[in-house]
Amino acid sequence: MGAQGFSRRALLGGAGAGLAVGAIGGAVGGRAAASPGPAAAPGTGAAAVPFHGPRQAGIVEPAQARVHLAAFDLAPAAGREQLRTLLRIWSATAARLTRGEPADGHENQIALDAGPCSLTVTFGFGAALFDKAGLADRRPEALVPLPAFPGDALDPARGDGDLWLQIGADDALVAFHALRVLQRQAAGLAVPRWQMAGFGRTPGATARPTTGRNLMGQVDGTNNPKPDDPDFAAKVFATGPAWLAGGSYAVVRRIRMLLDDWENQPTDRQERVIGRRKTDGAPLSGGPGAGETTPVDLTATGPDGTLAIAPDAHVRVAAPASNGGAAMLRRGFSYQDGLLADGSPDAGLLFVAFQADPARGFVPVQRRLARGDGLSRFLRHEASGLYAVPPGAPEGGYVGQQLLEG
Numbered sequence: 001m002g003a004q005g006f007s008r009r010a011l012l013g014g015a016g017a018g019l020a021v022g023a024i025g026g027a028v029g030g031r032a033a034a035s036p037g038p039a040a041a042p043g044t045g046a047a048a049v050p051f052h053g054p055r056q057a058g059i060v061e062p063a064q065a066r067v068h069l070a071a072f073d074l075a076p077a078a079g080r081e082q083l084r085t086l087l088r089i090w091s092a093t094a095a096r097l098t099r100g101e102p103a104d105g106h107e108n109q110i111a112l113d114a115g116p117c118s119l120t121v122t123f124g125f126g127a128a129l130f131d132k133a134g135l136a137d138r139r140p141e142a143l144v145p146l147p148a149f150p151g152d153a154l155d156p157a158r159g160d161g162d163l164w165l166q167i168g169a170d171d172a173l174v175a176f177h178a179l180r181v182l183q184r185q186a187a188g189l190a191v192p193r194w195q196m197a198g199f200g201r202t203p204g205a206t207a208r209p210t211t212g213r214n215l216m217g218q219v220d221g222t223n224n225p226k227p228d229d230p231d232f233a234a235k236v237f238a239t240g241p242a243w244l245a246g247g248s249y250a251v252v253r254r255i256r257m258l259l260d261d262w263e264n265q266p267t268d269r270q271e272r273v274i275g276r277r278k279t280d281g282a283p284l285s286g287g288p289g290a291g292e293t294t295p296v297d298l299t300a301t302g303p304d305g306t307l308a309i310a311p312d313a314h315v316r317v318a319a320p321a322s323n324g325g326a327a328m329l330r331r332g333f334s335y336q337d338g339l340l341a342d343g344s345p346d347a348g349l350l351f352v353a354f355q356a357d358p359a360r361g362f363v364p365v366q367r368r369l370a371r372g373d374g375l376s377r378f379l380r381h382e383a384s385g386l387y388a389v390p391p392g393a394p395e396g397g398y399v400g401q402q403l404l405e406g
C-alpha cells in the first residue's frame, strides 16, 4: 500500500466506521494561497483526506457529518470521449477541493472560508453506462440490476443512473459546494438523475468518539468488517475485471423508517427486534456486563430456554453466519426530507454498502432480511442502485482511467 493509502488508514484509528476523523497536521494545502482570510479552524476544518491513492476515498474512512449522493446519466449525445472528459474534470476538481483549494471552473465560493473538512468524493459506474459509452464488453458480470426483493417499493426515478457520486464532508457548506461545482462541470456531458442528502454524527458532538446512531436510536455500525481484519480486503475490494481490481461495488438503498410505528414500541420490544441493547448496543446474548463490542452469541439462551437473540432479530438474520459468510462494509447516513402527505416523517437511512461482489454481499443478506427480519415491518426500501466503484487514481491520473484507456 502506498503512502497515501497508509495515511488514509491512519485516520481510522482502531474502531472502523463511526469514529471522527482527526486533523492531520501538514496534509492540508489550505485555501490561503487563493483566498487570504481566516485559516480553517484546526480540527474539523483542517482535516483532509487525500483524493489520490490506490483506493478511492470515502470507503474505509469514517462516515462524515454530511453527505450528498447523486446520480447522473450521460447526456444523450455523449459517448466514450465525453465520459473521459467528464471523469478527468471531475477527478481534477475532486483532488483540488479535497485539498481545500478552490475549483478550476464554476467556483461559486460557497466554501470559501472553510478548510476541506474531510471532504471525500467517490465515483461509481452504473450498469447502463457501459452500453452508452461503447464499453459493453468491459461491463463486469457482477454489475447487473439487483434482483427484486419482497416488500420493495422502489421509485425508478430515484434509483440507478450511469454515474454515481458520494460526496461526504464534516461541514454542510463544504459538501454542497462540491456537489454544485461537480454538477455544473457536468453540463453538456451528463445530466442529473437524482440527488439525496444525508447526515451523521458531527465530530466533537460526543465526549469521545463513539459509533453513531441511526434515526431509530440504535447504535449502528458495530459489527462492520474492520480494516485491520485479515479478510477485510477480500470482503470489500473487487479483484476483477482488471480495470476494477482494487475497487468495490456500492449498493445504495433509500430506506424509509416508519418512525411513528417504531417509536410506539416499548424499548424492550425494540431491543428484541435488533438483538442489541438500545442504550449501548450490547448484544442481548451478553448478559448484564456486556458492552457494545462483546461478541454476539447466536446460540445463547435465556433462563426460559429461548434464544437470547430472537430468531427474527436483525443481527441474527443479517449476520455472515446466517448467510454463508456474506459480508459488506456498511457506510450509511441518515436522511430527513420533511413530512409525507399523511403527516409521517420522510426520514430513514441512506444505506450505502461496499463489497467485493454483490452476490457475496448485499444480495443474499437482503434476500433473507426481506423475508425473515423483524425490523423489515418498520422499513420501506424506496430507491436502489448498484455501482462499480473503480480503484483510486494516482497523482495526475483520473478515476476510471483503467476502464477507458486500459
Ligand code: HEM
Binding pocket: 214, 216, 218, 219, 220, 221, 222, 223, 224, 253, 255, 257, 274, 276, 281, 296, 314, 315, 316, 318, 319, 320, 328, 348, 349, 351, 362, 365, 366, 369, 379
Ligand atoms: C433502515 C434499515 C436498517 C437499520 C435501522 C439497521 C440497523 C442495524 C443495527 C442497529 C445493527 C446492529 C449494530 C451493528 O452491528 O451495526 C445492524 C447490523 C447489521 N445490519 Fe442492519 N440495519 C438496516 C438495514 C440493513 C440492510 C438493508 C442490510 C443488508 C442487506 C443490513 C445489514 C446488516 C449487517 C450485515 C449487520 C451486522 C450483523 C452482525 O454480523 O452482527 N442492515 N443493523
